[in-house]
Amino acid sequence: MRLALPARPPFSLSSVVRSHGWIRLPPFxxxxxxxxxxxxxxxxxxxxxxxLIQEATGGVTVEVEDELRxxxxxxxxxxxxxxxxxxxxxxxxxxxxxxxPKLAQVEERxxxxxxxxxxxxxxxxKTILTTNANWAGTIRMAKALVSQFGxxxxxxxxxxxxxTPDRLAATDEQTLRASARLGYRAPYVLELARAVVSGSLxxxxxxxxxxxxxxxxxxxxxxxxxxxxxxxxxxxxxGRYDFVPVDSWACRVVSHEWxxxxxxxxTEVEAAFEHWREWKGLAYWFWDWSYKSKA
DNA sequence: GGTAGACCTGGACGC
DNA sequence: GCGTCCAGGTCTACC
Numbered sequence: 001m002r003l004a005l006p007a008r009p010p011f012s013l014s015s016v017v018r019s020h021g022w023i024r025l026p027p028f029x030x031x032x033x034x035x036x037x038x039x040x041x042x043x044x045x046x047x048x049x050x051x052l053i054q055e056a057t058g059g060v061t062v063e064v065e066d067e068l069r070x071x072x073x074x075x076x077x078x079x080x081x082x083x084x085x086x087x088x089x090x091x092x093x094x095x096x097x098x099x100x101p102k103l104a105q106v107e108e109r110x111x112x113x114x115x116x117x118x119x120x121x122x123x124x125x126k127t128i129l130t131t132n133a134n135w136a137g138t139i140r141m142a143k144a145l146v147s148q149f150g151x152x153x154x155x156x157x158x159x160x161x162x163x164t165p166d167r168l169a170a171t172d173e174q175t176l177r178a179s180a181r182l183g184y185r186a187p188y189v190l191e192l193a194r195a196v197v198s199g200s201l202x203x204x205x206x207x208x209x210x211x212x213x214x215x216x217x218x219x220x221x222x223x224x225x226x227x228x229x230x231x232x233x234x235x236x237x238x239g240r241y242d243f244v245p246v247d248s249w250a251c252r253v254v255s256h257e258w259x260x261x262x263x264x265x266x267t268e269v270e271a272a273f274e275h276w277r278e279w280k281g282l283a284y285w286f287w288d289w290s291y292k293s294k295a
Numbered sequence: 296g297g298t299a300g301a302c303c304t305g306g307a308c309g310c
Numbered sequence: 311g312c313g314t315c316c317a318g319g320t321c322t323a324c325c
Contacts, residue, residue: 132319137304183303188320227320248318 001068003077006059007086012110013037013055016084019114020285021135025126025142027150027162028115040153041079041118042161043072048151050159053080060084065155079118082207088113088239093279102288111286116237120203121196122162127233128188128225144180145189168193188225195223206238213242213278228266232281241281244269253289 017023017037023030027040036054043049052063062080081087090112097103106112117123129141149167150160168176168189176186195201201223209216213235220231232245244250246266254272255264269284276283 128320130319132302132317133304134306134318136306137318140305177303181304184301184320185303225320229319 001064001066001073001076003062003073003080004056004059005062005077005080005086007084008089009058010107010110011059011086011113013053013060013084015110016113016115019111021138022115022117022126024139026146027160037115039083040150040159040161041076042151042164043068043075045069045072046151047072048153048161049076050153050156051076051080053084059086083116083118085113085116085239090282093241093282096276096279097283097286100283103283103286105288106286112282114236114285117162120206120234120238121165121192123237124192124203124223124226124230124234125168125189127230128185128192129182130233131185131225131227131230141180141182141185145182148179165193165196169197185225188223191224213240216240217243236281236285241279241283242277244273244280244284246270250284257289 013036017030022028023037029038029040030036031038031052031054034052034054036052039051039053041049041051047066047068049064049066049068054061054063060080062076064076068076090107093112094107097106117126125145126138126142129138129145133141145168146160146162149163149171151164151167153159153161171190173186173190176182176190180186182189192201196203206216206219216238217231217235220226220234221228226234228243229245229247232243235241235243236245246269250269251264251266254269255261258272259268270280273280273284
């Protein structure tokens with residue numbers, strides 16, 4: 001099965017894939033031969049498929065080796081549109097960015113879109129895995145969750161989809177601690193999965209919720225394990241850029257950029273981007289910090 | 296509202 | 311090889 005999906009220009013699949021570290025967390029992957037984005041995905045029917053997404057004129061193509069029913073094709077299209085933000089419009093951000101040398105490249109590079117998982121559940125779990133852990137630890141925990149609790153791809157059972165909320169809700173804290181080595185994050189992931197399964201938390205509805213960002217943020221902060229950094233990260237994934245996801249790295253680069261290396265906290269980081277208003281998160285995310293990371 | 300300490304893991308380091 | 315220390319956000323108890 002092959003689908004062609006249009007994207008609002010400017011668009012660059014490479015820019016989306018390299019927008020942050022999600023590409024290194026399974027079930028995302030990169031195709032060695034084409035450089036395209038791969039994804040093992042469990043469809044609503046239970047069918048586990050591998051998607052190969054490649055850039056094409058005006059958008060992307062999606063290839064799945066299996067034959068899919070119409071409902072499954074529609075689901076694949078819907079999920080890919082969301083993952084890549086194909087309809088997102090950054091014209092207002094680009095207009096402001098043209099005036100800032102540290103963001104001068106964003107429009108030319110078609111930056112702005114951030115790779116996201118098909119479900120907010122998966123993005124929330126992964127965000128919790130990024131907290132209080134180095135990147136290697138986040139990758140290790142994500143791999144463990146996927147390999148141990150995700151359904152296998154039939155033609156290549158070594159590969160697995162991301163576990164469904166039902167599958168994670170059916171396990172227990174000790175298993176998540178012992179086999180996936182989530183540490184103290186285990187009860188957070190478990191509580192999240194059980195809340196989604198019970199219906200007490202409707203994460204998917206937040207994607208289209210027409211409520212102020214501050215209210216959406218409060219909703220996210222009510223999830224155990226989601227603090228200010230995690231909420232801001234999830235807001236970015238939801239297309240709300242009013243807050244900066246302040247972690248220790250953000251404090252370091254802002255310190256060196258504007259405070260002569262003196263220690264700074266979240267207040268100073270937010271203040272540094274205050275004038276970007278509803279584009280704060282994107283301005284921070286795509287700011288040219290390159291000379292700092294080389295230091 | 297602000298702050299200190301605990302939470303858990305892996306890596307770095309010293310012995 | 312073993313023990314200790316540290317980094318990484320969030321939660322909870324306490325003031």
